[in-house]
Amino acid sequence: MTRLTRFTRTTAFKLSLLYIAVFTVMSGFLLLYISRSTDNLMSEQVVQSVDTEMKGLADIYVRGGIRELVETIDRRSRHPDASLYLLTDFAGNALVGNIARLPTVVLEEADGDLRRVRYTRFGQDTEDAERQAMVRTFELRGGFRLLVGRDLGDQLRFSNLLGNALRLWLAAVIAMAAITWIFVSRRVLKRIDEISATSRRIMHGDLSERLSIAGNDDEFDRLAVNLNAMLDRIVILMQSMKDVTDNIAHDLKTPLTRLQTRIETALRVEKGEAGYKAALQATLDETDQLLRIFNALLRIARVESMAPATEMEPASLNELIAEISDLYGPLVEDEGGHLEVDLPEKLEAECNKDLIIQVLVNLIENALKYGRPETGDIHIRLSGWREGERVMLAVTDNGQGILEKDQDRVTDRFVRLEESRSEPGTGLGLSLVKAVARLHGGELRFMNEAPGLSARIDLTPVGKDSSRSDDGDGGTTGGEERSDGS
Template sequence: MTRLTRYTRTTAFKLSLLYLGVFTVLSAGLLYYVARNTDHLMSEQVVQTVDAELKGLSDIYVRGGVRAVVETIDRRSRHPDASLYLLTDFAGNALVGNIARLPTMVLEEADGGLRRVRYTRMGPDVEDIERQAMVRTFELRGGYRLLVGRDLGDQLRFSNLLGNALRVWLIGVVVMGVMTWVFVSRRVMKRIDEMSATSRTIMNGDLSGRLTVRGNDDEFDRLAVNLNAMLGRIELLMQSMRDVTDNIAHDLKTPLTRLQTRVETALREAKGEDGYREALESVLDDGDHLLRIFNALLRIARIESMAPGADMEPSDLKALVLEIADLYEPLLEDEGGHFEIDVSDGLKTVCNKDLISQALVNLIENALKYGHPENGSLIVSLSAKSDGGRIVLSVSDNGPGIPEAEQDRVKDRFVRLDDSRTEPGTGLGLSLVKAVARLHGGELRFKNEAPGLTASIDLEQAPGQDGSDHERHDGSDKTGIPTA
């Protein structure tokens, strides 16, 4: 009973009941309309047939008298069809016809009106049962009365057939409606129960739970796909929050401990103003390092919490890339390196220019810090090209690269490979680039070039831009750099 009550309270049951009621009423109305009009049409045909018979017999009577009418009626009465005839004299005695019994009032009221009567048919092969007919009665000269009619048996059988069809149809509609409701309710309730179970799993702390996608692309599949994407985003944000918490607990413990140690050492060992000043400067350096970490974390958190499309505007990436190249080319040349630029025309997109600039700066800074080759000078390449409707921004170097097994891990917060721990940094630069790429619907990718490493992010290109024209600058002549 509880399960039945649960089903009857569902929207599927209410909708099925509504559809069943509407469809039943429409079906009944349609069949009633067909039956009514069919009966009316058959009645008109009966009237037309009776009138035609009367007219024909009247003409025969005028031309040949009673004898000719008797012969005609006798000949027609022998055919087993639906036509009815009866001719009586002035005393009411039957002269000819195929009607055995008939209410006397029908012959007495020979006014030519159309009547529905009950009668018994005459004939050796006819059952002695009452039938229904439509008749007209006329009085002829000499006191004769002529009755012509049409048996309604076929019409009544057709009406009964339609009535039975209506009943069978309504029963079938009800049965099919109930079966449809049971099927739909079970299917809908099963999907809803699956969603409820997944929701309970997620509420219990398992964020990896996902809704089932059956692959038939119905409304439940589309809802499941969207909810799964939302759950994936929530899981990623929660995992990021846990990672940040864990990373802060581990990675900030060392600088905080070092800061505390320096203060204690200064209080215990420092002598004079110079000693305390040196200790305070060391403490300020550690504090600045901590502030940089917190600022980077906050910026990454803000980027990851931004909605796609937020604070974005149409931009020309060629001008942006060349502007960054102008800033870093002199710096690299001062260090004895070489800066190359490969930029296509028509790189129009909708983006957050500040964040894209920051991502490129981070990638270039990483190349400057960790991309130095063992022999020779550093070569950094900045590329912006169109590829399959996407704009790919790449920064390459000719250094040792990153092992493939570590390429996904270095995108996480505070991750620094062993070879890079001697360089200053927070381990958050690539995490910020990854967040910027994801905000713009792209991804941060690494590719070892042997030698060197290429780090790239991709953005959606504005429609109608092909980026087919290229301009290249190898850093040998700064005046040759195209300007916006």
Template sequence: MTRLRRFTRTTAFKLSLLYIAVFTVMSGFLLLYVADNTDHLMSEQVVQSVDSEMKDLADVYVRGGVRELVDTIGRRSRHPDASLYLLVDFAGNALVGNIARLPTTVLEEADGGLRRVRYTRIGQDLEGVERQAMVRTFELRGGFRLLVGRDLGDQLRFANLLANALRLWLIVVVVMAAITWLFVSRRVMKRIDELSATSRTIMQGDLSGRLPIAGTNDEFDRLAVNLNTMLDRIEVLMQSMKDVTDNIAHDLKTPLARLQARIETALREAKGEQGYRSALEAALEESDQLLRVFNALLHIARIESMAPGSVMAPTDLNKLVAEVADLYEPLVEDEGGRLETALAPSLRADCNRDLVSQALVNLIENVLKYGRPQDGKLVIRLSGGEEDGRVVLEVSDNGPGIPEGDQDRVMERFVRLEESRSEPGTGLGLSLVKAIARLHGGDLRFKNEGPGLKARIDLKPVISRSGHEQGGTTGQSGQPGQP
């Protein structure tokens, strides 16, 4: 009973009942419509047949009188068809015809009206069997009464056939609907139970649970694919949050401990104004580094929480890259290197100008810190073009590159391949670039050129109103971001 109540409360059961009711009503309406129109058509045919017989017999009576009429009715009465005839005299005695018995009022009311009557027909197999007919009765000269009619047996049999078909059809509809409901309900309930079980697993803290996919590509499979993609994203975010927490605890523990030690040392050993000033300056430097880390984390979090459509605008990438190159070319030359640019003409993208500038700046800063070649001059190249329907920006160098096993890890937060950490930084620059690329529907990818490393991000091209990619020479105003 509990299982039955559970089934009856499901949406599948309620929808099945609705479908059964609608389909039954529509099927019944269709059969009744067919039956009614067929009965009407057959009734019209009966009336036309009776009227035609009556007209023929009236012509016979006019030409030959009663004797010719009796002979004609006698011949026609011997035919085993549905036509009915009866001729009686003024006293009600039957002269000729194929009707054995019928209500007396039918002959008494000889007004020519169409009546539906019950009668008994003369015949070897029909004697005593009461049947129905449609008849007309007329009074002739001399007190004679003529009845002409048509048996309704075929019409009644057809009506019974349609009624039986309607009952059988309704039974079949209900049975098939019940079978379909059982099949659909069991299948739907099974899939829903699987979804519920997976949801309970996830609610208990196991984020590795995924919804099963049957491979039929139905609505449940599409829902499961979307939910699994969402769960993958949630798992990545939760793992990222855990990694960030662990990295914060690891990376900030040392500067906080150093800050605390310097304050304690200053309180214990500093003498005079100069001693306290030196201690405060060292503490201020450590606190500035902590603030830079937290600001970088907040910046990444803000980027990851942005809605892409609200921050994008058509941007002239040639102008943007030129501004970044103008800003960093003197710095690269001071380091003894060279900065080159090579972009396709009229290269435009639907992007956030400031964030793309920030990404390019971070990639250039990363090259300046870790991409210097062991021999020769540093060469940084900014390039861009279109590839597979996307706009690609690349920052390449001629340095040592990144081992393939570390290319994914280096984009994680607080990861720095330089274990000695002699270079200043927080280990968040490439994480920020990755977040910017994801905001634009792309990704950050590395490729070793041997020598050198190529970092690339892809953006969405500008689409005109006609649906084609559109070039241009105008862009947003703004200055490149700072690393």
């Protein structure tokens, strides 16, 4: 009983009942309309046939008198499919015709009106042979009365046939609707139960669960795809939060311990004013470094928590990169290098300009720190181009690149390769670049140029859908990367 009650409360059950009712009413109306229209048409044909017969017999009576009328009626009434005829004298005695039994009131009211009557033909005297007909009765000169009619057997049989068809059709509609209802309801309930079961497992902590997709692209598949994408996004945000927490717990423990040790040492040892001032200055520097790390972590977390297409707008990459070139060109020259810009005309993309500027700045500073060649001056190229349905931006240097074994980990937080540890930095710059690339529906990729390293991100051109399928982990796909010191 509980299962039945649950079943009848479903939307599928209610919609099925509605569809059954609407389809039944419409089918019944259609068949009833056909039946009525056909009955009216056949009735009109009967009336026209009776009127034509009556007019012809009246003309025969006028031309040839009663004898010729009797002979004509006798001849016509002998045909198997003949109309109905009955001619009586002034006393009501039958002179000729093919009607054996008829209500007497029909002949008494010889007013020419059309009547539906029951009758019995000659040769069919049983009550079971009583049939229906449409007749007219006229009184002729001399007291004669003439009845002409048409049997309604064919019309009644057709009406019965339509009635049976209507009943059969309604029964078939109800049966088919019930079968469809059961099938649809079971299928819908099954998909809903699967979604509910998966949701319960997810609520119990198994975030790897995903809604099943049947592959027929129905509304449940579309719902499952969107919910799975939402779950992927939630997992990314939760993982990001976990990473930040783990990073703070592990990677910031050492600088905080060092800061505590420095303060305790300064309090324990009498150093005088100069010594305390140097200790405070070192402590302040360490504090500034910690604040930079916290700010970088918070900025990465904010970027990763943003939804795709958030604050995206059409931007001219030519203007954006020109501003960066004007700012960093002199800085690269001061370092004894050269900054080159290589862009096609009117290169535009849907992006967050502030974040893209931060990405390019991080990559340029990374190239300045780690992209110097063993001999010669550093050369940095800032380039962009269209590749398929994406816009590519790249920062390329002429340094040593990185080893393939380090490619999968260099964009993780606080990761710094051994050759980079002598340079100042936090190891968070590339993590921010990767987060921004993923926010724009792209990814961060590195390619060794031999010599040099090319750091690339891809964006959506203006006028294209800003979302792109993602594998959910935001990882790079090939290419070589290196540690960041920004």
